[in-house]
Amino acid sequence: MRDAEDRKPQSDEARSGFLPPAGRGVPAEPESSTTSEFALPEGLAVPKAGRTGTESETTSEFALPSGLDVTPQPPPDTEGSAFNPPSTYQARQAPPAFTPPAGIPSVRLTTDVPWQDRMRTMLRMPVTERPAPETAQRHDDDTGPAVPRVLDLTLRIGELLLAGGEGAEDVEAAMFAVCRSYGLDRCEPNVTFTLLSISHQPSLVDDPVTASRTVRRRGTDYTRLAAVYQLVDDLSDDETHVSLEEAYRRLAEIRRNRHPYPGWALTAASGLLAGSASVLVGGGLPVFVAAALGAMLGDRLAWLCAGRGLPEFYQFTVAAMPPAAIGVALTLAHADLKASAVITGGLFALLPGRALVAGVQDGLTGFYITASARLLEVLYFFVGIVAGVLVVLYFGVQLGAGLNPDAALGQEDRPLIQIAASMMLSLAFAVLLQQERATVLMVTLNGGVAWVVYGAMHHAGGISPVASTAVAAGVVGLFGQLLSRYRFASALPYTTAAIGPLLPGSATYFGLLNIAQNEVDTGLAYLTKAVALAMAIAIGVNLGAEISRITLKIGSAEKRRAAKRTRGF
Secondary structure, eight states: OHHHHHHSOOOTTTSOTTSOOTTOOOOOOOOOOOOOTTSOOTTOOOOOOOOSSOOOSOOOTTSOOTTOOOOOOOOOOOOOOTTSOOTTOOSTTOOOOSSOTTOOOOOOOOTTSOHHHHHHHHHTSOGGGSOOOOOSSOOSSSSOSOHHHHHHHHHHHHHHHHHTTOOHHHHHHHHHHHHHHTTOOSEEEEEOSSEEEEEEOSSTTSOOEEEEEEOOOOOOOHHHHHHHHHHHHHHHOTTSOOOHHHHHHHHHHHHHOOOSSOHHHHHHHHHHHHHHHHHHTTOOHHHHHHHHHHHHHHHHHHHHHHHTTOOHHHHHHHHTHHHHHHHHHHHHTTOSSOHHHHHHHHHHTTOOHHHHHHHHHHHHTTOHHHHHHHHHHHHHHHHHHHHHHHHHHHHHHHTTOOOOTTTTTOOOSOHHHHHHHHHHHHHHHHHHTTOOHHHHHHHHHHHHHHHHHHHIIIIITOOOHHHHHHHHHHHHHHHHHHHHHHHTSOSHHHHTGGGGGGSOHHHHHHHHHHHHTTOHHHHHHHHHHHHHHHHHHHHHHHHHHHHHHHHSOOSSSSOOOOOOSOOOO
16 A cells, blocks of 8 residues: 555655655765865876875875876766877877878979969968968067058058959969968958858967958949059069058059040040941041041040939940930931941940950859959940830931841951951950050950951851951950960950950841831840850850960969869769
8 A cells, every 4th residue: 555655646745856766765975075176086096105104184185195106097988179099099009190290392483373263273272282481571579560551551452443344263372362461371261242251270279360342333434444453563572672551652642543545635546446346347538537436425424414413224235325316317317327337336335345354254263252243243334235225226227227137248368457446445445444555565466466356267268257356356366365464464454455356246236127117036146246256255255264274284283273263072
């Protein structure tokens, strides 16, 4: 009966949360005694040492008695630190050392090659394999400059490069070069379309320092871009001393410098570009004048819209209307001129070739977010141009303008005039990009070479225009990269203006004209051809630059590693 009562479950009020469960023995508690925090822990056997004479009753608790044999007990199985050896490791029976007798081979980056190649090589390496930075800028004190100031200078330099249209990989290389120049190791720059960030961690046990900056304004000024590259080159040079304050001062001067060409020169350059493009597609002197007037009028209207704060989409839409309107007016006046050449020349001055090349380059180098944003920007600009031209062409067709899509295709065999027109087009493009006067001549010659290659393959050899454009763009990229390496500068001033004669202006116009005349299928075929030509230009320029890097020695023990961003898993 009593056993049954004992097995009866008790209520929650009768059971305490601190009582052990039933069936488990309770060990006897030792008598409470006062212990010191300096007392030996349990598990240490301390034998008593015999003494002659009277033993001392009072001993210090800080001193261990003589003859003490402390036998350590195995530690409990707990999660250890990353800096502690594993529990199975024994010093006397250690495995063979991984380090070879001659030491770990270091990666040497020679200073005879441009700093862009050295920085790209190190950016593709894991952080643990990067060589220690050799501080190019020495300081009087041992501490060096403040880390936040170096990161701020790095972000400001990256902002100017990204706003000037430089590729994301080149911007990261420049930011990495600035940090290493001031002795900051373990830096990780990150570049997107509108955001720059950089993180620096002094060691594995220190907290990282991260800074970021947003690019809100973009402008095309290759003179400023070249000055920033010169600053980064001086910072990376061991023989040139540039303190942090001097670097800030030079960067402020670069920001304050005005554009090398005034506004009227830019307007005249846009007219020269459109007129040269119209001659390139078969126009004569009257067509040159008409296309130049239309382009200059569109440029002034775009400046007016920009002053009013309108987005660039509407600026491109408004700038595309005057050349198309002049072409329609010449057709309605029954003038013996190629109106299609006038409209095509105006489109050459508006097509965003610079942004297209930068976007495709970012995609090919693994910066897919930045590439997507750049290509989306190009798409918006292209849609704005299409909208402006289509509106004018639609009203012209309704008014009875007999625009012939084949009018500009009957190009005469005049290679010398077309080569001269392509060089003038590249010259005008270089002025619009605000290039240095020292680089204008080289990029003009590069544009003439590009058209010679295209004409020899397409007109003389009968090769498809897409393949001819890709090869000509590859030659442009190859020569541009070689010239930039020779001058230790950016490749954009030598390549962007040179691709002007290769832009798909005529294919774009014919596609829009056929759509305006309700020939949608033919129009879409022309627009698809224009997209294919644009991609051929961008891929060709990038391929030519990569070929120049392969043929020349990279400043490292191995070739530049490919981007390991996607491997299918």
